[in-house]
Amino acid sequence: MWNLLLAYWPHILAVISVLVAAVASVHATMTKEEVRSAIGWVGVILLSPIIGALIYAIAGINRIRRGSIAAERSAAGHEMLAHPSFDVTDELVAGRFGRRFAALKKLGDRITHHTLTSANAIDILKSGDDAYAAMVEAIAQARRSVILETYIFDRDPIGLRIADALIAAAKRGIAVRVLIDAVGARYSVPSIVGYLRGGGVSTDVFNGSIIMGLRLPYANLRTHRKILVADGAVAFVGGMNIRQGFTAEFAGKASAHDTHFRVRGPVVADIFAVAAEDWYFAAGERLHGQPWQIEQQEGEPDSPILMRAVPSGPDASIETNHKMLMGAFSVARHTIRIMSPYFLPDRELVSAMTTAARRGVAIDIVVPSANNLVLVDRAMTAQFNQVLKNYCRIWRSTGPFDHSKLLAVDGTWAFVGSSNLDPRSLRLNFEIDLEVVDTGFAGSIDARIQDIIASARQVTLASLRARPFPMRLLDRILWLGSPYL
Template identity: 40%
Template sequence: MERIEHWHQQWAPLLDRVFGYWPGIVAFTGLVLAIVMMSHAVMNKRDARAAAAWTGLIWLVPFVGSFLYLLIGVNRIHRRAQQLVAEGLAQDADPYPVVQPRPADQHLHSMAELAGRLTGLPLLPGNNVTPLEAPDALAAMISAIDAASESVYLATYIFGNDAAGRPVIDALARAVQRGVQVRVLIDGMGSLYSFPTVMRRLRRRGVPATRFLHSIAPWRMPYMNLRNHRKVLVIDRAIGFTGGMNLRAGYISDPPTTRDLHMRVEGPVVGHLMRSFAADWQFSARETLPVEYIGPLVCGPVLARGISAGPDADIGKRRMMLLAAIGSAQHEIRIMTPYFVPDQTLLTALQLACLRGVRVELMLPGRTNIRMVHWAALHLLPWLVNDGCALYFSAPPFDHSKLMTVDGTWAMLGSGNWDARSLRLNFEFDVECYDPALADRLNRVMEQHRQAARRVSLAELQQQPYLKRLRNAVAFLLEPYL
C-alpha cells in the first residue's frame, strides 16, 4: 500500500501534465503520421490519381485514413516477387523473345512483339482453345480431373462450399486416392465468400490446399487489398482450363443467377498456365513444382500466349496489352466485361479508336453484383457513347464473361476486368490468341448475348435524374479503390 502511494505521489503530477496536453499530443501524432503516410503514397504510387486520392483520405480523415492506407494501400508484394524470380521460376524466359511465327495479319505484328517484350514469353503455335459456357466448363473440368493420371493444379478466386464446389472436391479427392499429385490454391479473401469455407472439407478429404495471402489475424494481413483473381486448372501438364469462372453454385442453379465463359486449352501454351500457377504456389506453399509442358506440340491452329499481371513484377502489363490492342485495331473492337471503370488513358484510347472510324462495341451487364462499380461506369459511359461507341446492357442473369476481340483475328480471354482492381491490384491471368476462327466464334457468342441485350443511347444516359447522376459521379471518385 505504501509503495502504491509512493508511486502515485511520484508520477501523478507528470500524468496530470501529460493529460493536460493530450489534445496537442494527439494532433502532433496525427500530423506526423499523415506526413509519413502521404510521403509514402506520393513516392510509391505510379498513378497520380491514386496518390491524390490516398493523400486526400489521409488528411481529411485523420488516423483512419492513415490506418486504411497502411492496411490496404501499401504494396508489399513487389519485393517478394523479386525473390521468386531469383529462385529460378522465370530465369529461362528471354526478355526479348523473337515472335515465331508471326500473326497472319501484318498490322498485328507490332502488338505481338510488344506482348513478347512485356511477358518475356514467346507466342506459341499449335494450340486449340475451346470456349465453354459455365455449366459445360464445370462438367469438363470435373471430367478432366477424373481422367488425370499425373498431376492436377487448380487455382481459383472463389471456391464455393456448395453444389458447384463439392463435386470438384469429390473429383480432387478421387485423384488423390489414385496417387495423382494434386495442388489447390484459393485466394485468401475469395475463400471467405463461402461459410464454412472449403478448406476444412478439402483437408478432411486429403486434398493438399492452401490460401494465397491469408491470415485470420488482421494485424498479420497486410495484403487485404491484393487478391489472386486467377482461375487456372492444369491436368497432367498437358490440358488447361482458364477464364473468368469461379466455382460457385450460381452458375449451375436453375435458373442460373450468373453467366460466364471459360475455356479449355490444349497445346504448348498450357506451359504458360503452369508457370503462373507454379509461381503462385511457390509463393504460398514454399514448394517448387515442375513447369515443363509434356503434351502434344500441335493440337490446333491457334497462336497463343499467357499474360500474367499483378501488383508485383508484372504490374502494368495488362493495361499496356489493352492499350496495344486498341491502338492496333483497324476495323472493330468488341468488349464484354462485367466491370468497366477504365482509367483515363484507356478511356481516351477507346474514344480515339471511335473517332478514327473503328467500330467499338461494349457489352456490360444491365445490373451488376457490385452496384458502386456500375454507378461509376454510368458516369463515364456518356463520353464514350458520344464519340460513337455502341453500348449494350445485357439481360439477366448477371453476365460475368470477360472477352475482347480485335479485327476478327485477335482475342483475349481470362480473369481480368476493366477496372482499377484488375489493372493495378489483382493478380490476373489472360490468354491472347491469334486465330480468325476462334475470334469469329467468340464474336458469335457476343452476338448471341446481344440479341437479348438492350442498346443504350446517349440521351438515355444523359437524361438520368440529377440525384442519380450525382450518385454516379461520387462513385466515380472512388475509382482508384474499386
C-alpha cells in the same frame, strides 16, 4: 512512467501522428505512378491524422514485391517448362496477320514474361455446366498432378463435387494443390478450405488466412485468377469461379452465364508457371520434380493457334493487361468488341477507345442488364457518357447476369480470361488472360458478342440524361469510389 504518459499523452500522440504521417506520405510519394493518386493519398494522410495513414496501409498500398519469386524460377524447376521450338517469330505474325499484329506481338514480348507460342488448341466452354464437367473430368483423368487456383470456391453442391474429385485424386496418389483467395474463401460459411484439408488435399489461401484475416499491408490485393492445370497437359482459364449459381443444373433458367476455356499446347507450361509461382508465394513450396513436369508437346511448330499467357497483378507484372489493351486498341482498324460485367476503364483506356472510334473503328461494349454488384453497376453507368459521346456503342445484354470477359479486335486478335475492365482488375488484382492470334477463335468470340448484341438494349446519351438528377448524382458519387468497389 504511467504518470508521465498521463501528463504528456497529447504531445506523445502528436509526435506519433507526425511520424506516421511522414512515413506514409513519403511512401505514397515515392511509389504512386499517377500524380493525382499521390496527391490524393497524401491529402488523406495529412488531413486525417493516424486514421488516414491506417486507411492508406489497408487500401493504398497496391503492389506486392515479389521480385524474388521471378529470380527463383530456375531454382524452382521452371527452366524445364520452355518449348523454344514453338516460339513465334515477328516474321511469322507479320506474314500471316500483318505488321500491326507483329507490332502487338512485340509489345507482348516486352511487357510479359511469356512468349507467343504456336501449336496450341483452345475450346470455348459456354456455361458452368460445361466448364465444371470438363474440369471434373480432367481431375479424374489426371495421372500425376493437379493444381487449382481460384478466387471463389463455394462450399455448395458444385464446389463439393469438384472438391470430392480433388480429394479422390489425392487419395489415389496424385499430387494436388489448391489455392483460394483469402477474400473469396469467405464467400461460403463454413469455407471449403477445411473440407479440402480434411480430405487430404494440400490447400492454402492467398494473401491471408481464414481465421486471422487478411495480410497487411496488402489487404486490398487479391488473386482473381482462375486456373486449373492437370498433368501439365491441359489447362482451364477464364472468368468462372466455382459456384452453383452458374449452372442450369442447380439454378435453372435463372443461372448466371460465364465463359471458360480449355487449353492444350505449349501455352500450358506458362499457365502452370503462373499458378506454381502463386503457390510458392502463398505456401512456400516449390512445385518441381516428376509430378509437375510439363508433357512433351505435340504438333508442328508455327502451326495455329498462336497464344500467350498474360499474367498481370500488383507485383512485377503490374498493369500488363492494361498495356496489352492499349496496344490492341491502337492497332485496330475495323472493329473492337468488348464484353465485361464490370466496365470502369480508366482515363487512358477511355482515350484509347475513343481515339480508335474517331478513326472509324466500330466499337461495341456489352454489359449486363442484371448485375450482381449494384454499386459497381451504378458507378459504371455514371461513366458511360465518356464513351458514348465519342462514337462508341454500349449495349445492355438481356437475360440473367453474364460474367464473361471477352474482347476481339478485327476478328483476328482476342483477349480472354479473368480481367474485367475496371480499376480492381487493371491495378489491384492478380489476373491471368490469354492473348490469342487466330481468325477462327477471334471470329468465334466476335460472333458470340454479336449474337448477344442482337437481343440487347442499346444505351444512349438521351436515355442517360433522362434519368432523374438525384439518381445521376448518386451514380457519380459512387463512381468516385470506383477504384475500390
